[in-house]
Amino acid sequence: MSYLKIQHISKTFKNEPVLNDISFSLEKSKVLSILGKSGSGKTTLLKIIAGLIKEDTGKVILEGKSISKMPPNHRNIVYLYQEPLLFPHLNVFENIAFGLRLKNLPKMIINEQVTTMLSNINMEAHANKMPGELSGGQKQRVAFGRAIIIEPKVLLLDEPFGALDSETRDQMQILFKDLQQKKAITALFITHDLKESLIMGDQLGVITEKKLTLYASKQDFIDDESTGSKKEMDFWEKIYKS
Amino acid sequence: MNTGKYIAIISKSIFVVFTLIPVALGFGYAFLYSFGILGILNDGFTLAHWKKVLFTPTLWESLGFSFYIALISLTIAIVFALIIAIYLKQKLQKGFLSIAIYLPLVFPALVMAFFSFLLLSKSGWLSRVSIRLGFINELEQFPNWINDNYGIGIIFTSILLITPFFIILYTNLYHHEKLDNYKELSQSLGASPINTLRKVLIPILLRKSIFTIVLFFIFVMSSYEVPLLLGKQHPQMISVFTVDKLQRFNLLDIPQAYAISCLYGLLVLGTMALFLVKHSKIKLK
DSSP states (O other): OOSEEEEEEEEEETTEEEEEEEEEEEOTTOEEEEEEOTTSSHHHHHHHHHTSSOOSEEEEEETTEEOTTSOHHHHTEEEEOSSOOOOTTSOHHHHHHHHHHHTTOOHHHHHHHHHHHHHHTTOGGGTTOOGGGSOHHHHHHHHHHHHHTTOOSEEEEESTTTTSOHHHHHHHHHHHHHHHHHTTOOEEEEESOHHHHHHHOSEEEEEETTEEEEESSHHHHHHOGGGSHHHHHHHHHHHHHO | OOHHHHHHHHHHHHHIIIIIHHHHHHHHHHHHHHTTSSSTTOOSOOSHHHHHHHTOHHHHHHHHHHHHHHHHHHHHHHHHHHHHHHHSHHHHHSSHHHHHTTGGGGSOHHHHHHHHHHHHSTTSHHHHHHHHTTSOSSGGGSOOOSSOTTOHHHHHHHHHHHHHHHHHHHHHHHHHTTHHHHHHHHHHTTOOHHHHIIIIIHHHHHHHTHHHHHHHHHHHHTOOHHHHHHOOSSSOOHHHHHHHHHTSSOGGGHHHHHHHHHHHHHHHHHHHHHHHHHHHHHHHO
């Protein structure tokens, strides 16, 4: 049985259709990479799944139950923006502890879990720093830590590495993949970057013309001319040969 | 030297000539006067005026009263402004409300004080409406809200004067700091709407406006026209108390007025310095 099921989701903003009859399903602990141009409705789709935007039609089903009417704070689905959006009034430790404190867990457990998470994301030395004192990559690590520590049922990542330089981006991809496998996270990963979508995703999909096309395998994705993968590969092959 | 450097030097000079020097000269004059060094009736250096001022209970009552007025007015104004800015943010960005919110800012403090007088005094509108509605039988039964012991008229007017400013500040901060994104993120991390408000939106807005809050605290504490019209003879707010001493027929009171000005100036400067040091330490951390 599918863990996350999206059934016939459609959304229109001011008479402008953004998503049209989107359906797909995702197994537990898998990552679905979604590619699409700007304005193709990728963010809207993620926000609908997170409960931050209401769909016009369709259903979001998680673990066999419809969550379409459930408020976002009860879904345990975390939506991460491209920007890390660390809470500016809290230090690194408190940012990571944010979700745990909402659950009113004992102080000792919170301290223990946050310390472990700080070590997982290699930020032990920065626990007392304020967000303004961190680099872009460090902020994104903290944002990940803050999301993953509450063990979300689904993690929704909206171009999380879009604003990072290529080296930090590579490091973050490795870190995310590592944490995702360690914690068996189910995730939807939105990106513009072909390479990144292939690295991060177990499944691949493309949103075009308000519709989502899912690919049965990575090979199918590469073979489809419209994804641009072939073109990219040809380009690098030519460069390599010359 | 390039044009940018010239402009920087000219700007600094304008700031020094028109801001720092007049304040420093005024402060220096008041200081020397209060120690008996300047002034027609002074005979030379003395600590008598300062001793008299420091051991006068009226001064400390006046300072305490000013602090109380500023604290209550600012707390209520900020609570109102936060509620309005957070819940009416869309309407405050476009349409009628976005323009209407600027209107109270064009009224001078004296006009606003006069408006409060017409509204809240025993012979004011509210009192007359209360009689018409049968809540009270005669004007005398209406509570004392003007020239009263608790400074209700002053607090009411201060709230009218500063709330619109804080609404505009918080509405702009809300958009500038992308608080809608923080709100969504916080809910997505499991926070209820109340927790989002309490743990995310309000702390961010307060943190970003802390300097403005401190400046407005000093502004209300030092206000003159409003307490002059709506305050009582005792206790008086610090500006009224000082000017009262300065303009009395007894010329021997003038050095005391200057001593009070200096003391208040030093208190404000000291508080600001402490606040700045603490804030920069927090920032460094």
